[in-house]
Amino acid sequence: MEDLDTDMAQPLSRVKKITKGRRGGPFIILERPALAPYVIGVITAWSHTEVALGRILAHILHTESSVGLQMYLSLVGGAQRRAVLRGAAERGLTGKDLSLFNVVMKAIKPIGERRNDFAHGLWGIAEELPDALLWDSADTDLEDYEKGLKQSGLQSDDTLVYRENDLIRCKTDAQEAVMLVHNFGTLLYPGYHYAHDGARRTLSTLPLLVKHGGLPTE
Numbered sequence: 001m002e003d004l005d006t007d008m009a010q011p012l013s014r015v016k017k018i019t020k021g022r023r024g025g026p027f028i029i030l031e032r033p034a035l036a037p038y039v040i041g042v043i044t045a046w047s048h049t050e051v052a053l054g055r056i057l058a059h060i061l062h063t064e065s066s067v068g069l070q071m072y073l074s075l076v077g078g079a080q081r082r083a084v085l086r087g088a089a090e091r092g093l094t095g096k097d098l099s100l101f102n103v104v105m106k107a108i109k110p111i112g113e114r115r116n117d118f119a120h121g122l123w124g125i126a127e128e129l130p131d132a133l134l135w136d137s138a139d140t141d142l143e144d145y146e147k148g149l150k151q152s153g154l155q156s157d158d159t160l161v162y163r164e165n166d167l168i169r170c171k172t173d174a175q176e177a178v179m180l181v182h183n184f185g186t187l188l189y190p191g192y193h194y195a196h197d198g199a200r201r202t203l204s205t206l207p208l209l210v211k212h213g214g215l216p217t218e
Helices: 036-060 065-074 077-092 095-120 141-152 163-187 190-205
Strands: 122-126 129-136 161-162
Touching: 036 065, 036 077, 036 095, 036 163, 065 077, 077 095, 095 141, 161 163, 163 190
Parallel strands: none
Antiparallel strands: 122 129, 129 161
């Protein structure tokens, strides 16, 4: 996952030595009810981002939103979707629209990667960290992962510790990604000309866009 300035999750080895082991399982995050909604929110927010991207594809191809969205969502995998969308944008957008498209895609890329990590990673908890969720990549060697669940004192630089403040930052990034793509789409629709000024104002204030260069001036 590409690093984000707002992602403050720390490796378990730097946080605490676990002496009582840790637990995992498909519903383990529900044992941290104060934290689980943030994980779910990051995952579901990306679905709305994908819908907004599908509508952008529809506009570029000059087709109905439902047709473009169905075409976009029928593509398998994020890489394929981005490749098709980028190819369409390079042929159908020009000037500031194309420049802003490139900035938007760059800005939301790590948000999508984080969503994938959250959705496909292995979550766990530890009694000695009652205010945190533990995360491991799905690429982790399962034998090492299961050994880590059973043995005490086994620390890993690959296991990340997410506390509430970390997850709030993740949720904020996910919300901004939705707003970013939605407002960019608004700028592309001539029929929404009455909303263009408002969309530009919103875009100009989104930290996620600002830190990647903001609205193009030329």
